[in-house]
Each structure stands twice: as C-alpha cells, then as structure tokens.
Amino acid sequence: MQVRLLESPINKKDAQKRAHLFVREKYGNLPSVGIPEIQDNVWIIPINVKYPRVFFESATNKPKKVRYMNFERIGEIKIDANNGDIVDKPRSWDIKSEIKGKLDFVQLTVQKALVKTGAQNFSKLPFSEHMHTPIEDIISFLLLKDKIDLETELSILSEEEKEKYLKNIDLLITTGLIRKNDNFVLPDNAFVEIERSSDNISSKLSKALSYFFAQGYDNISSIQQVLGPYLTISGYIYGQSIEYDDIIPVEYSEIQALIQQSYGQSIKQMKIPRYLIQLNEVGLLDQSSCRGEDMWLPKTDILRSVRMEETLLSPIRNMFIDSTARV
Amino acid sequence: METYLPVNGSHIKVLNVPYFVQNDTEWLCLVYSIKMVMDFYKNIHTTLEIRQRSPNTTRDELMGVTRTKITTGTPVSDDLVQSLNTKFPSLQFELKETNYGEIKKELNRHNPVIVMYNPTILFNGEVGPGHSGVVIGMNKQLIVLNNPWYGPSFCVEKTAFDEAWEIEYNRGLFIKPNSQQRIDEHAGTVA
Helix, strand or coil, X not given: CCCCCCCCCCCHHHHHHHHHHHHHHHCCCCEEECXXXXXXXXXXXXXXXXXXXXXXXXXXXXXXXXXXEEEEEEEEEEEECCCCCEEECCCHHHHHHHHHHHHHHHHHHHHHHHHHHCHHHHHCCCHHHCCXXXXXXXXXXXXXXXXXXXXXXXXXXXXXXXXXXXXXXXXXXXXXXXXXXXXXXXXXXXXXHHHHCCCCHHHHHHHHHHHHHHHHXXXXXXXXXXXXXXXXXXXXXXXXXXXXXXXXXXXXHHXXXXXXXXXXXHHXXXXXXXXXXXXXXXXXXXXXXXXXXXXXXXXHHHHHHHHCCHHHHHHHHCXXXXXXXXX | CEEEEEECCEEEEEECCCCCCCCCCCCCHHHHHHHHHHHHHHHHCCCHXXXXXXXXXXXXXXXXXXXXXXXXXXXXXXXXXXXXXXXXXXEEEEEEECCHXXXXXXXXXXXXXXXXXXXXXXXXXXXXXXXXXXXXXXXXXXXXXXXXXXXXXXXXXXXXXXXXHHCCCCEEEEEEECCHHHHHHHHHHHC
16 A cells, blocks of 8 residues: 655655655665656656765775766656646666676776777786686697588587587677588688788687687677686776775785686686685786785786776766775 | 863854764765764663663674665665664664754753754755764854764864755754663564
C-alpha cells in the first residue's frame, strides 16, 4: 500500500523531496535526485550518481583527495503531479546494476587504452605464462605450419572448441594478421612482415601478439582471455591513477582483494607475486615501498601515453569531476 | 568526556567521541557514525550507569540491523529507527528534521548527534551522495564533525554546511541513553 505524504497537487519542490526521501529509503545514500521535469501531469525526476573515490595517504591513513565519477540518469522516478503517488520507479536491483555497469565500463575503457599503449610490453610476458587461448595456438600454428586446413584441423575438436577457434580466427582476420581462403587460414600482410624479420620464433610470436594487442584492443574480452590476471592487475593499477588524476600506489592487500573478487580461486592468490614481478620485468609496473609495505604503481611514461589516448578515453573523461575536492 | 579543540586562535568544546574511518569503496558512513556514538556511551561517557547499560556492538552487527549494503549504503527510513530501537533498547534512536539549536542542546547534555548531509556540495558545489557524520561540537561559526571519510574533528563553516545539510532536508539521527524505566518496559513487551 502506498502512503500519501503530500497534499495534492504537488509542486516541483515537493516532488523532489518525495523522490529524495524515496531514494534514501529504498536505494541507500549513494544515488541522488536531479531536477524534476513535468510531462503530462507526471513529475519525472532523474536519479544520478556521483561515485566518490577517496584517496587515503598511506602514511597517515587520512584522506588526501576526493574525486567523483559522474554517472548521470541511471534511472527515473515518476510521480503523479495530482496526488503525489509514485507511479514508476526502478528496482533497487536496477540501480545497483546500473552503477556496476558504469564502473565496469570505466575499467574496460582503461584496459583498452592500456593494451593499445602497452602492447609491446604485454607481448614480452613469458610465453608459457599466458592464459590458454586459441589466439596463440593459431599464430603459433601458422608460424610453424604456414597454413591451417580448417576441415582437417578443427574436425577433431568438440563443437564448443571448434566454435571458439573459428571466432578467434575471425577476430585475427579483422586485425589484418591472417586471412581466409576457402577452407584455409593463411598469413596476411602484417603476419608476413613479422615472419620476414630475422628474429627467432618466440620473438616472432611476441611481435604477432603485440600487433594483435595494438590492433585488437577494442575487442577487450578476447584480449582478457589472453592476458587474464596480468591485465586485471595492471588495468586496476593504471585505472586508479587515471581516476584520481595522480600517481596512486596500490597496496598488495588491495591486489589480493581484486584477484579474489575477479577470480574467486585461492590458487590465483599464490601466483600474485609472480604476476607482479613479471609485470615489473616487462616494464608495465613500478614497485615502491611505504612503511615497509610493498606498493605497486604504473610506469610514468606508459601512464602518460595512456592518458593521451584521447579518442579511447573520451567516453569516460566526462565522468570524472575535476579533482578540486582536496581535503 | 570533553576536550577543547583549538581552531583559528579560539577553542571549541568537543565531546571525546571515538573515531572510525570508512574505506574508499565502503558505503558505511552511517554505520560507522552509529558505532562512534555507541562506543562513546559504552566506553567514554563519565556516567557509570550509562556505560554499563550501553550495548557493545560491532560494525557487522550494525550492518545487519540497519540493512546496510557495502555497495549502496544504508536505507534511511522509519524502519531503520524502529529496527535500531528494537535491537538496542538501552538507547533511544530518533530520525527527524532538525536544526543547530536542537543539536547544541544535545551536545550540552553530552549526546553526540549524527547529521546527514551532502558533502559534494561542500567541495564541488554539486549534489552528490548522501553522507553521515557525528557532530561532536560547535560554536557560532563552525560545526565540528567526526567524519568517517574526511577525518576526526573535521571543522566546517556553518554557512557552507547549511546548503550541504539542506539538500538532505536537515535530517539528524539522535541517539540518547534510555531511562531504565523504558528499558524495563521494552523487556516486558519482549517477554
């Protein structure tokens, strides 16, 4: 049953208050309401989120800087202008997923820019440590066997595996690394150029992967399959510095929490030090120390280049509110 | 139980309310604010009877009672107050629109008050998330908060705070020690 709190008809101020109290009661203190607009005797009140990020100074554990990510109109509340009844509203679940979706979008955008900028560095990660992925299988196969006969090679795979390989072949075609001729997969121009170099075979694979990262960054989910936790960790560390517009060192415990949240597998926890050392080795992360604690931070030159990826980052740039909020 | 905080050459009398900091991605400002006030009654208040009657609580217990979610914070309504009053009968919780005068009166009675305000207004001049903090002292110009984000004894000009508070409709959560009679009544009702 809906309780009428206000006398009818209700004005703009009343509508905003009604919506505000409803938001606080049902969705918590994170969302806020915008300016009501009237349409066909119904007040429409947008729900906005300014998602705060507080950067604590490690030495003192006191907040150093507050920044806000701006997520506008993640939902609307509609109020009958005659009697104050709420006639339409998002579910609490919708609000939560909208917020999560926006946060994921920020993280993915940063990952894309990082993969594009740091393609060469990522490709230097030890070959055996890459996650299992058809991308490497396909490139390696072509490096050694020159062509893939789809009918023969894929016939022994399960339908699911076959589908996976075909999808990845299509993805590699879009980057110009390979091409298809009837039932054969063949090297395309970029691949031929890489093959022509005098490098050894594993360097050629790295170069091909680097090319794939630099050209295929937009297809970030496929690259996530290849780079797995390496991208999760480095993307998070670069993301922090981009969100706060500063160089932000990240504590080991924060990375542990990230891996637990992303993978939920305890085995991955054991591997974190190795991931960090390897990311440091290929020039993607720096290490520092604060009060005896290891901290991890982005490489300044790569961070600078990531920040310059204007086209890629522009969809999220307007989400960050200028960091004037220093405390 | 009280101390004098030096600010701009003068001193403001503040209550020695314990402080808890909230992390970057935990929307637990109200939970931590309630915990600060409850810990004040439990451990700092000079009246033995109040200390003895006050419940010991944890962050997690408060999250459960207030139906707080780490990702979206605490739903603020009459249900919240009812739930707190039922769980902690030795304290009396009241949520209402209030003003500096009422808060000052409570501070004089050694009762810290939680205020709900919109901090983005203070820093960016825009409406943002709702936030809570514990008022531990004030004078004519300043209000002093134990703020789970911005630190203990956080001083704000009242003229600046007005707008940030007004956006959240000047709401305050009053938490006071209950009289023994009310506790007995409650125990009778529950039994």
